[in-house]
Amino acid sequence: MKALTLKAPAGLENIVLSDIADPGRPGRGEIRVAIKASSLNFHDLIVAKGWQPKADGLILLSDGAGVVEEVGEGVKDFNVGDHVVSTFFPVWPAGKPIPEVGGFTFTPGDGVDGMACEYVVRSENAFTLAPKGWSHAQSATITTSGLTAWRALVKNGKLKAGETVLVQGTGGVSITALQIAKAMGAKVIATSSSDEKLDAAKKLGADETINYKKTPQWGDAVLALTEGFGVDHVVEVGGPATINESLKAIKVGGHISQIGILSGVDAAISIFDILGKQVDLRGVIVGSRQDQQDFVKALEVIGQPPVIDKVFHYAELDKAFAYQESGAHFGKICLEW
Ligand SMILES: NC(=O)c1ccc[n+]([C@@H]2O[C@H](COP(=O)([O-])OP(=O)(O)OC[C@H]3O[C@@H](n4cnc5c(N)ncnc54)[C@H](OP(=O)(O)O)[C@@H]3O)[C@@H](O)[C@H]2O)c1
Numbered sequence: 001m002k003a004l005t006l007k008a009p010a011g012l013e014n015i016v017l018s019d020i021a022d023p024g025r026p027g028r029g030e031i032r033v034a035i036k037a038s039s040l041n042f043h044d045l046i047v048a049k050g051w052q053p054k055a056d057g058l059i060l061l062s063d064g065a066g067v068v069e070e071v072g073e074g075v076k077d078f079n080v081g082d083h084v085v086s087t088f089f090p091v092w093p094a095g096k097p098i099p100e101v102g103g104f105t106f107t108p109g110d111g112v113d114g115m116a117c118e119y120v121v122r123s124e125n126a127f128t129l130a131p132k133g134w135s136h137a138q139s140a141t142i143t144t145s146g147l148t149a150w151r152a153l154v155k156n157g158k159l160k161a162g163e164t165v166l167v168q169g170t171g172g173v174s175i176t177a178l179q180i181a182k183a184m185g186a187k188v189i190a191t192s193s194s195d196e197k198l199d200a201a202k203k204l205g206a207d208e209t210i211n212y213k214k215t216p217q218w219g220d221a222v223l224a225l226t227e228g229f230g231v232d233h234v235v236e237v238g239g240p241a242t243i244n245e246s247l248k249a250i251k252v253g254g255h256i257s258q259i260g261i262l263s264g265v266d267a268a269i270s271i272f273d274i275l276g277k278q279v280d281l282r283g284v285i286v287g288s289r290q291d292q293q294d295f296v297k298a299l300e301v302i303g304q305p306p307v308i309d310k311v312f313h314y315a316e317l318d319k320a321f322a323y324q325e326s327g328a329h330f331g332k333i334c335l336e337w
Contacts, residue, residue: 002337003059003117004317010050012318015060023121026072032121033084035066036136038314040324040333041144041172042262044109048321052110060317061335062088062108064115065130065139075124083130085139085296086115087289088147090126094290101285116314118337128292131299137334141306142295144286145172145332150295151287152235152257153180161185163232166222166249168212168242170197173259175307175331177235178204183302186233189225191218197330204307212242219248230254230277240267247273255280307331 001022007014026032038061048060064086068078078084091106092098105111108126120126130139153159165181166189167174174190181188182205190206192198198209208225210218223230230251236243237260246256247270256279274281287295309329312320314337324333 001118002314004061004314006048006055006058006060008056010048010052010055012048012321015048015318015321017315020059020117023119026070026075026121028073029075029123030072030121031068031075031078031084031124031127032070032119033064033066033127034069034119035064035115035117036337037065037140037311038115038335039063039137039140039143039145039172039308040320040335042260042324043144044114045321045324047110058109059113059115059117060109061114061116062086062110063140063143064108064120065136065142069119071124077124077129078127083132083134083136083139084127085130085142085292086122086127087125087292088143088286089288090123092288093125094288097285097288116317116335125289128289128296131296134299134305137308137311137336138305140334141172141176141308141332142292142299146176146306147287147292147295148259148284149173149177149180149235150298151291152259152284153177153233154184154298155287155291155294156257156282156284157233157255159184159186159233163187164189164226164251165233165235166231166246167191167206167235168237168246168260169193169262170201170330171237172332173237174235175201175204178206179304179306180302181233183304189222189231193327200330217245217248219245222249226251233257235259237262239263239265243267244270244273247277247279250277250279252277253280255282257282257284259284308334310334311336313337
């Protein structure tokens with residue numbers, strides 16, 4: 001079967017379309033899935049560029065959606081023909097985070113082989129059902145960015161209608177967060193480096209927009225848009241370059257989901273703002289399998305498909321990553337066989 005593997009010393013030029021052994025038939029508790037589509041995340045890009053030191057021969061990508069071809073003995077959740085989507089943490093069934101999710105040791109496309117291949121045989125915990133009626137590419141957006149946005153706002157943030165949410169930039173996490181927030185009756189303030197993308201965010205329902213390149217002190221602009229109170233939730237994806245503006249923009253008692261590292265990992269943070277505003281500042285790494293099942297159920301009711309900017313053929317994974325790196329995308333970039 002075909003697979004996209006990474007060759008040492010990594011880098012987009014070392015992504016190889018390989019012929020590797022078919023994974024065979026499922027054992028007890030396992031399912032065999034024909035993977036039809038994946039979606040790209042910032043995390044997949046940094047793995048491809050060498051973040052994971054033991055990546056020689058690794059099959060790339062965490063997100064995979066496809067069709068169950070065979071079920072092993074004892075499988076409870078799936079039947080042949082089901083449309084499914086992979087889980088980011090197959091070892092985290094439900095509840096609070098567990099130590100095993102820490103180093104991404106069991107995460108497909110990082111600690112273990114990923115979804116950029118034609119067939120996989122995995123524990124049934126490595127998948128959930130996909131939303132009914134969604135294409136495989138649409139379903140593939142759920143695993144990483146989709147579930148992260150859901151957990152940040154709904155599970156952790158307990159988002160309520162009438163609250164205000166700030167989303168940063170127009171990548172996969174932020175656009176899904178915008179869609180979830182609007183579906184749940186919240187007001188959304190969106191930032192972007194591009195006025196054109198801000199227009200597109202408005203068409204998706206963003207109530208207010210700010211160009212963070214033209215307005216670097218955008219925290220003040222958020223206060224001006226919220227009668228000086230600030231927002232109830234920030235979906236923080238920028239990291240060091242954005243966290244102090246987020247602390248300016250958050251309401252007293254508000255909730256910041258620390259999700260992203262787009263500008264790095266080390267920041268000088270205003271402890272004064274965290275204390276003064278009694279901010280609920282919470283780290284989020286994707287979510288459990290149960291969180292994904294809850295999200296899929298919600299998506300079937302919400303009925304709004306994800307925003308897919310461009311679909312590439314798997315053989316063009318290097319081009320798809322280069323497109324992602326260019327920052328030209330709005331929403332998700334997907335791959336199909
Ligand atoms: N913790 C988790 O579980 C988790 C899960 C998924 C993703 N993440 C992280 O979240 C971040 C976003 O991931 P993604 O997959 O959504 O990325 P993505 O689709 O590649 O989106 C990147 C977008 O972020 C915006 N951006 C870049 N620098 C920015 C800045 N300084 N301030 C505001 N916006 C900025 C840009 O939007 P504009 O072009 O509109 O300016 C850019 O297009 C990454 O750091 C990723 O590792 C974390």
